[in-house]
Amino acid sequence: MTRILAAVLLALTIGFTVWVNNALAETLRGSGDLGVVVERTAGAILIVDQSERAAIGRVTGLGDLSHASVVFSPDQRYAFVFGRDGGLSKVDLLKQTLVGRVLQSGNAIGGAISDDGRLVAVSNYEPGGVRVFDAETLDMVADIPTGSKTIGLVDAPGRQFVFTLWDHGETWIADLSKGTPEITKIEGIGENPYDALITADGRRYIAGLFGEDGLTALDLWQSPPAPRRILAGYGRGEAPLPVYKMPHLEGWALAGERFVLPAVGRHEVLWVDARSLEETGRTKTHGQPVFAVARPDGRQVWVNFAHPLNDTVQVIDTPSGEVIHSLKPGPAVLHMEFTPRGHEVWVSVRDAGRIDIYDTRSFEKLGEIAAETPSGIFFTARAHRTGL
């Protein structure tokens, strides 16, 4: 009898211990103030908590995370990580585990999630085209070959994805609202579009051109949208730059009534009227800007810079267009992410192995988090925005 009881007791104790461990790993918490930091050379992400200003976990085994980007499920529980090696990884932020991974191509550049959160799309260099996956299972549900490197993939309202063909100068709109993709092809985008963005309201899609000056804008409220050339002076200029020197267009930010964007190859940001898409002015900056990010209320724009001036961040006041503050977080500032309502900004300082956290009004440093070669910072509030 004693032996039986002891055996039962042992079994129960083991079961109990498993429960306790699970309970600790799976702390009940809201997911609205979480985020991830890409640890570029480690193939890992740090899971961070904005309210605690701390890392709360780490998930490894995500492959090549150079140029990685991240989108989130509508419940803000799952992160989808797009690696350069064509890997699409699904991470559970609450359990802090890798729950799925597919190597969907040889070489990929970014992805997007549909407005209903059911579909995840990936843009591929090799073999080119776009592949669409079920967000729940990561099963492929659509394969859209384009015969070209595909860039500038974004989600648009109505279960649509929009992307552009580097080789053919075409933008395609894939409507998946009925299951099978219905494709609208728009020609005449220009020579070698290298990146694109969609505005936060999902209305305007703007592609940057590597092969010529200027950009091409589409009004997605038109049917079909007609390409319109804008900002004729914007681009590579007389002396062509390598593609990797062209600014990422995701840096376009709406500040008040103007977009602000990094100039190409110059120590300036440009101001562009949000309605006419015409240039209204420029602000001189410390270096060649990489990202010009507006605080969510648009009242300030924070700018980081290309090597070798990438230890510095400048803050521009939107109404006056003047630089009102400069700070030097440290070597290789790669990315900046605002808390959703803009009271703080998180800055990745790659070569210092650190995330710095600043108050956006007092510019006081509020905290820091150790990270291995941190690059992109992505907060879960992105789940509820178009084109992020």
Place this chain on the structure above:
Amino acid sequence: MTRILAAVLLALTIGFTVWVNNALAETLRGSGDLGVVVERTAGAILIVDQSERAAIGRVTGLGDLSHASVVFSPDQRYAFVFGRDGGLSKVDLLKQTLVGRVLQSGNAIGGAISDDGRLVAVSNYEPGGVRVFDAETLDMVADIPTGSKTIGLVDAPGRQFVFTLWDHGETWIADLSKGTPEITKIEGIGENPYDALITADGRRYIAGLFGEDGLTALDLWQSPPAPRRILAGYGRGEAPLPVYKMPHLEGWALAGERFVLPAVGRHEVLWVDARSLEETGRTKTHGQPVFAVARPDGRQVWVNFAHPLNDTVQVIDTPSGEVIHSLKPGPAVLHMEFTPRGHEVWVSVRDAGRIDIYDTRSFEKLGEIAAETPSGIFFTARAHRTGL
């Protein structure tokens, strides 16, 4: 020995059972797709899950919930419910429990949460003024008497709250960034302001006037902001209406480059240029509009109506300004809430005891949820927006 083992076994079994029960009650889930529905006459809220299109819990004991409104903590775990009776209740959406409640005045009208999520403010009719509470503990941290009924309380960037005095025609800006409130008072708002709104970028604060026609706009980027009268024809007109017939200004919505707002006492919505704040046109509607809500991408505006035409909802196409669809969900449509990226809209049909869920593109009805006299619907994505 056997007895000791048996006692230990019993204790462990009880402990184990408690763990299992807690684990079931506290299902691990993301909080980004949750929401609450106010059950007006039951003093309760339903907790809903957008992805499941279902109610997942109910919390009672929240007092008088006529004219109730709700804000959310940044982690989207906690809902703060403002009742008409001055009650401020804090609900844990994950544990589905009431975790705190203060009866902070005799008669209140709405509240707001600071951009950092640390402070919750309530606007009071009786005794008037604004009280500010610690969001964690619900301890009062500031009492701002105004000597007037206080209306139009909103949060603004920088740990600020903005509100307006019905009796004195003043708007006050309370800056709590340094702990103690610093108050800026702006006179000359007009006669008997009855409600106000702040635009989504936190820049413009607009007050409606009961005592005269027109509205008053403040540009909060100015220091101090100077009141500016706009929309001279907008208001009570020659035949004064009772206050309860004046439209809620929170219904202002940005659709493309225009705000759309319910006309006062007429079967129309007004279109107002978002920059100049001048009227640019009107659209005739089925009844007197109560809420005119833009889909998050601004491409459509959904409108509900005052009694006795309140069984109907109309959908207006933004570019053309034309009504493109009408539907009759049922008796007493009180509120509409879009999913954060606009693919669905949830509609409360009070007298049918139902929430209806529609696809915003096909207008197909996707589901319904039973609720007791449902009024306001609030999704947790509001946590990341200014002025909601």
